[in-house]
Amino acid sequence: MELETAQRSQTIYIAAREAEANPNHWYAIARVDKLKPGKILTAKFWNQPLAIFRDETGQIRILDDACPHKGVALHKGVVNGCHLVCPYHGWEFEGKSGECVAIPYLTQGQKLPKASVRSYPVQERYGLVWVFPGDPALASERAIIDIPEYGDDDWFLVRLEVSFGSHFSICNENAIDLFHGYLHRKYQVWYDTKLVKIQESPEMMQAQYDVAYQNPLASLFGLSKWGVKETTGQITVRYPYPNLTSSLGDISHVYLLRLPASNTESQSFGLFFSKVKIPKILAPFKPLIRAALRHFVLVKVVQQDIEMNENEQEIYENDRDRPFVEVNPAIFSLRRLIVRQDEQYKASINSTLQKVKVGKPQ
Numbered sequence: 001m002e003l004e005t006a007q008r009s010q011t012i013y014i015a016a017r018e019a020e021a022n023p024n025h026w027y028a029i030a031r032v033d034k035l036k037p038g039k040i041l042t043a044k045f046w047n048q049p050l051a052i053f054r055d056e057t058g059q060i061r062i063l064d065d066a067c068p069h070k071g072v073a074l075h076k077g078v079v080n081g082c083h084l085v086c087p088y089h090g091w092e093f094e095g096k097s098g099e100c101v102a103i104p105y106l107t108q109g110q111k112l113p114k115a116s117v118r119s120y121p122v123q124e125r126y127g128l129v130w131v132f133p134g135d136p137a138l139a140s141e142r143a144i145i146d147i148p149e150y151g152d153d154d155w156f157l158v159r160l161e162v163s164f165g166s167h168f169s170i171c172n173e174n175a176i177d178l179f180h181g182y183l184h185r186k187y188q189v190w191y192d193t194k195l196v197k198i199q200e201s202p203e204m205m206q207a208q209y210d211v212a213y214q215n216p217l218a219s220l221f222g223l224s225k226w227g228v229k230e231t232t233g234q235i236t237v238r239y240p241y242p243n244l245t246s247s248l249g250d251i252s253h254v255y256l257l258r259l260p261a262s263n264t265e266s267q268s269f270g271l272f273f274s275k276v277k278i279p280k281i282l283a284p285f286k287p288l289i290r291a292a293l294r295h296f297v298l299v300k301v302v303q304q305d306i307e308m309n310e311n312e313q314e315i316y317e318n319d320r321d322r323p324f325v326e327v328n329p330a331i332f333s334l335r336r337l338i339v340r341q342d343e344q345y346k347a348s349i350n351s352t353l354q355k356v357k358v359g360k361p362q
Ligand code: FES
Pocket: 067, 068, 069, 070, 071, 072, 086, 087, 088, 089, 090, 091
């Protein structure tokens, strides 16, 4: 029985590490404030490089970052009105449709060839650019994660973007598994973790933990009362695929918006909200407080996570059959969800292919 359980957990472990990201969701891909006029950003969703720019009407456009002429990266080109111009021979692509609309050296009477680059549904929300990399027909059916704290003055926001050299299952396991408070013990972020409850549905799983913490900064963040040494609380970590959220009551809410760049690279756009009251007199120093919290607290803690995650990825790549033992049921639940999403997407592609085959004349 034990052997069977171990085998099953090893199977789900490998399936999660090998799972592909389900593109039929909205993914945060870039920060809006980095998209200055004329600037073309580049980012990757699951091995596909993308070029992101704002056209002259103010609309953000996302195209595959590869020119259909010779494959050159379009983000190295320039924005011309509503077009993206390839840096090599100057072919121009319309931002919305991705169609080639001009080739500067066509001779008179020579027709424009049918050439286009894939364009993606895009939205701008929470100061972020969001892309829908999957079936565009599903983009309007799917919602971007709700972040009600955004723009609410009661919440103090610190943002942090990080890159992990690891598969998205590894960084999400890191966030769902609060038993790794040990790693951050120097900062006393949290400890004495107890898993209270797990809930699972086809699109989401969540785990509730009881924790204790006593970081001196906790009072500053509003996470504990002044003068109290140790505080206990309940943290709920949710994984509404593909993003992660974590909340400590109604005083700290964290959103980790994940971008799976490839099977060994992930990006995270972190929004850390806390209900800290900054006295009016200190209001002009908000950006400074934000920067200090980011650099002296968040970055330090997240660096520890990144190091562990990348080490885990490296070990996995060196020996994919190495067996591991897991004891946190929340991890199993998260792995099942990741595998389910992968299977769901592959099944949707297969059914589309079947329909195409059926519709094809013999
Ligand atoms: S490679 Fe892009 S225009 Fe030639």
